[in-house]
Every structure is written in C-alpha cells, then in structure tokens.
Amino acid sequence: MRIIVVGGAGTIGQRLVPILRSRGHDVVVAGRTSGDVHVDLTVHTTIEAMYRNAGTVDCVVSIAAHGALDEFTALTSDALLANMRAKFFGQVDLVLTGQHFCADRAGFVLTSGIFADQAWPRVTGGGVISGALHSFVLSAAIELPREMRINVVSPTMVGDSVDAFADQFPGMRQVPMDELVGHYLRCVEGNDTGRIIRAYG
Numbered sequence: 001m002r003i004i005v006v007g008g009a010g011t012i013g014q015r016l017v018p019i020l021r022s023r024g025h026d027v028v029v030a031g032r033t034s035g036d037v038h039v040d041l042t043v044h045t046t047i048e049a050m051y052r053n054a055g056t057v058d059c060v061v062s063i064a065a066h067g068a069l070d071e072f073t074a075l076t077s078d079a080l081l082a083n084m085r086a087k088f089f090g091q092v093d094l095v096l097t098g099q100h101f102c103a104d105r106a107g108f109v110l111t112s113g114i115f116a117d118q119a120w121p122r123v124t125g126g127g128v129i130s131g132a133l134h135s136f137v138l139s140a141a142i143e144l145p146r147e148m149r150i151n152v153v154s155p156t157m158v159g160d161s162v163d164a165f166a167d168q169f170p171g172m173r174q175v176p177m178d179e180l181v182g183h184y185l186r187c188v189e190g191n192d193t194g195r196i197i198r199a200y201g
Helices: 013-022 044-054 077-098 124-141 159-165 177-189
Strands: 002-006 026-031 059-062 107-111 149-155 195-199
Touching: 002 013, 002 044, 013 026, 013 177, 026 044, 044 077, 059 077, 059 177, 077 107, 077 124, 107 124, 107 177, 124 149, 124 195, 149 177, 159 177, 177 195
Parallel strands: 002 026, 002 059, 059 107, 107 149, 149 195
Antiparallel strands: none
16 A cells, blocks of 8 residues: 555654555655655645645555643633644644545544543643544544545553653553554554544553
C-alpha cells in the first residue's frame, strides 16, 4: 500500500514508519517542517496540497499534533478553539478532503487520547478533542464513500514519552511502544472500520 503518515517524524512515527516500510508499504512522511511532503493541519490549503503532491494513496495515518495543557479557571472558548484547530479540525480535514483524493477502499487512522474517557487536571481541551474525534469516526464510518474505512487509536501515555510527561500526569499508565504500533498496523492492514481502539496499557 501507499501510505501517508502525517507526523511520521515524531515519537510514534519513528517506530511506526520503519515497520510499515519493512512490511513492503510505500510510506510518504508528512510534517510541518520535515518529511517527504509538508502539511500544516491548521491550514486547509496545505492539506489539499499534500494530497496533490503525494498522489493517490491507500491509507492515511495521522499521529501529529498534541493538545495544549490548560487551566480550567482561566480557560476561554477562544483558547479551546485554538487548541482544537490541529488536533481535531485538522484530523477531520484530513478525512473530509482525503475522501476526494484517496483510492477506493482507502483507510484513515486518526489519533485521539485517553482523556476522552478519563478526566485529568489541565486537559479539558484534550478531553473535548478526543471525545469529538471518537464521535466523528463513528459517523464517518457509515458515510465514507467507495468502501473507505476509518478508525481511531486512543493512547494513554506512550512508552517513549514517559520522561517528558510523567511529571505532568503522575500515576498514569503507559502503553508500550510495540503494543501501540501493533494497533496502528492492524488499522492500516485490517478491514475494520468505525473502531475506537483504547490503547490504555
């Protein structure tokens, strides 16, 4: 398969991309400043340009964009909207635009997070974004054209990010990288659609 991995140079991508390539897939890495093609998930025109530059693809994997931390007592609707631009609206745009460029039976794999199901301090935005992504995937799965598929992987703290985030989320379980990568592989190579894969360790 020809696969675009948006955010493929990041933490998860550094593990996922080599495995996809070792399994014979033709992988196009996309990122804001790195990769084979450039894309900014907050700018629609760059998403459309990414698809035009990459050519027809069989799968799109989105593992880019992290939601910002927030303080609830100071949170505003404008700040929440800004937080949602890349992580929610950007991933949604990958699908809404991609349906017109991707091959028949193409797959989309999005990334949400544990805050859709488990409340933690300072991540109201993360919870709203992840919950919205889950609802979007359920709806898109029954309406995407040409037998296209869509799934979302919802990780807890990923194994390779523990050093960076353990102090912010003390006590949160981690998901080992090999387990997490396995979830993405099954979404890419399998036939499921409309699944929310809770990779909570």
